Amino acid sequence: MSKINAIVALALDEDIGTGDVSASLLDDKIVSAQIIARESAVICGTQYAQMAFLLLDESIQIAWQLGDGDNIQAGQVLAILSGSSRAIISAERVALNFLQTLSAVATQTQYLVNKIAHTNAQLLDTRKTLPGLRLAQKQAVQCGGGVNHRMGLYDCVMLKENHIIAAGSITQAVQSAGRKYPDLPLIVEVETLPQLTEILDLINIDNCKRLNLLHVPIDRVLCDNFSMADLMRAVKLVNHNVPLEASGNINESTIVAVAETGIDYISTGSITKNIQAIDLSLRFI
Structure with missing residues (x-):
């Protein structure tokens, strides 16, 4: 197992534990979803987010609209997903935690790099x-x-x-x-x-x-x-x-x-x- 897999697996285990009781209430059907930016940022963490979804259901389809290092604006769609409703909603928080934290590091870094350019x-x-x-x-x-x-x-x-x-x-x-x-x-x-x-x-x-x-x-x-x-x-x-x-x-x-x-x-x-x-x-x- 790669380092990324191991880190994401640990995060999923921490969050889901013995099972996502809230997701179990849903009919497990194929749905579409979007990850949307609410503010401008430099994106980072797509590999970690993708792994969060795929470790729960490898059949989930993810179409990234931007990649690591790209700038995103508020309201812009970062990714479009299609797959199991239960798997997507169970992986949601872990995937977003990685994206939000790592994008914050990339964004703050770019801000300071630009100041001393x-x-x-x-x-x-x-x-x-x-x-x-x-x-x-x-x-x-x-x-x-x-x-x-x-x-x-x-x-x-x-x-x-x-x-x-x-x-x-x-x-x-x-x-x-x-x-x-x-x-x-x-x-x-x-x-x-x-x-x-x-x-x-x-x-x-x-x-x-x-x-x-x-x-x-x-x-x-x-x-x-x-x-x-x-x-x-x-x-x-x-x-x-x-x-x-x-x-x-x-x-x-x-x-x-x-x-x-x-x-x-x-x-x-x-x-x-x-x-x-x-x-x-x-x-x-």
Whole structure:
């Protein structure tokens, strides 16, 4: 069973349990239905919604009028369905939950991406996702024009403040990462300009040779909760020698100013956790 199947099956089991008692009151006949948008949005989650219907009755016919990443307007029909009345109504809420939540992520992502489109900054997501929906929400970010950060704790080494404290220093933490996981991307978080200077010393091959240190490529430096003035200083100090990411307290009112510092990436958990579900409805016709 694919990951999508497993996630949708779990959601259906959570909702239907031992059986949909309300749907059992209906004559089980072939009906037609529409999924309609009540507001404008960027659509995402069609695979999950489709699976919700098909896992209950694989004979249900679904004609999607738009696909993931497409923009929809209020009053527009997203999908036309035909099939068992009981199966359609039993899958309705689960299907809409996926569509409404994932479309909300895509919509908010596109909104912020458009705000910084005049800069070179790219918008990144984070690991602040709903449990069980990491893959789905990361896909939704892409639908909105954003870029995925690491998928989880397994595909990238990211050294944050507690890793650095436990290791003793940024240098020791980076050396450890380079020795144990030389083939994985490495991101290092810094909280001050002196820490950033330490990173610049580490990416200098000649300096590493002089200090008898392993030269460890650093893929990105995350400037956490820097003031706007310090972000501008960081961009100037680094001078394109390593990609810079800004994170911490970034929202729609601050993101433009952050992007205009010349930063390469901006990461925010708001696009996956501070979202309002898109208003969609399913109606028999």
